[in-house]
Amino acid sequence: MLQNRVNPFGQIIKTPHRGTWLGNRGVIHNADKEIVRQFKVKAWITCALQFRGRHREIMQPNRWTELFFLDEATAFAAGHRPCFQCRYADHQRFKMYWLKGNPGYGFNMKTAVTEIDDILQRERIAADKTKVSYKESLDLLPDGAFVAYQNKPYLVKARQLHLWTAAGYEKPIPFPVLDEVQVLTPKSFVNMFAAGYAPQMLL
Numbered sequence: 001m002l003q004n005r006v007n008p009f010g011q012i013i014k015t016p017h018r019g020t021w022l023g024n025r026g027v028i029h030n031a032d033k034e035i036v037r038q039f040k041v042k043a044w045i046t047c048a049l050q051f052r053g054r055h056r057e058i059m060q061p062n063r064w065t066e067l068f069f070l071d072e073a074t075a076f077a078a079g080h081r082p083c084f085q086c087r088y089a090d091h092q093r094f095k096m097y098w099l100k101g102n103p104g105y106g107f108n109m110k111t112a113v114t115e116i117d118d119i120l121q122r123e124r125i126a127a128d129k130t131k132v133s134y135k136e137s138l139d140l141l142p143d144g145a146f147v148a149y150q151n152k153p154y155l156v157k158a159r160q161l162h163l164w165t166a167a168g169y170e171k172p173i174p175f176p177v178l179d180e181v182q183v184l185t186p187k188s189f190v191n192m193f194a195a196g197y198a199p200q201m202l203l
Contacts, residue, residue, distance in 0.1 A: 002058060003035045005068050008077035008146040008153035008164055008184050010124065010131045012067065015166040019068030020202065022047040023080050026064055033059040038129060042117045046075040051086040072200035073155055077146035077185045079124030094197065101191030123186035134187060135180040142193040144201060146184040153184060157203060169203055
């Protein structure tokens with residue numbers, strides 16, 4: 001069993017359960033197929049499991065490290081965006097709604113995605129390499145956002161919280177009575193969801 005599944009906290013974990021999306025942060029494993037760093041590049045992407053019949057051996061030496069996600073909402077919570085190559089239509093939709101949700105940056109469709117990646121890097125990883133999060137009212141969060149409640153990751157959907165597990169989501173609970181909650185999904189992605197991007201959720 002390899003350490004190659006990513007949870008909503010952005011942590012890379014070991015689990016026998018497979019994911020529905022593939023991810024990439026560059027070469028982050030060693031010759032023994034062990035994770036040795038959190039990331040190598042700023043372009044954290046989410047890819048399709050199949051693309052043009054290509055096949056890869058997992059964690060080949062000096063090749064980018066294959067990571068896996070339960071669903072797209074989990075990938076966004078971890079800080080990954082759609083790949084430009086294997087998910088071109090999704091990437092274009094992502095960029096359109098990211099711009100719509102984050103107009104303050106003054107970007108447009110001609111802006112290089114690397115500039116968005118620079119912002120995402122600040123939103124997901126702090127200087128001490130811990131995950132960045134922020135506080136917000138549950139009532140203001142769109143479907144698809146992840147929050148930490150009682151130190152566990154929950155997906156927001158239809159005014160309920162769905163507990164994330166590597167195998168899938170457990171029975172939902174109503175919104176708890178809280179002034180604020182810790183949001184795991186990067187702020188600009190939350191803004192993007194509010195602007196109309198509906199991430200795939202395995203519910």
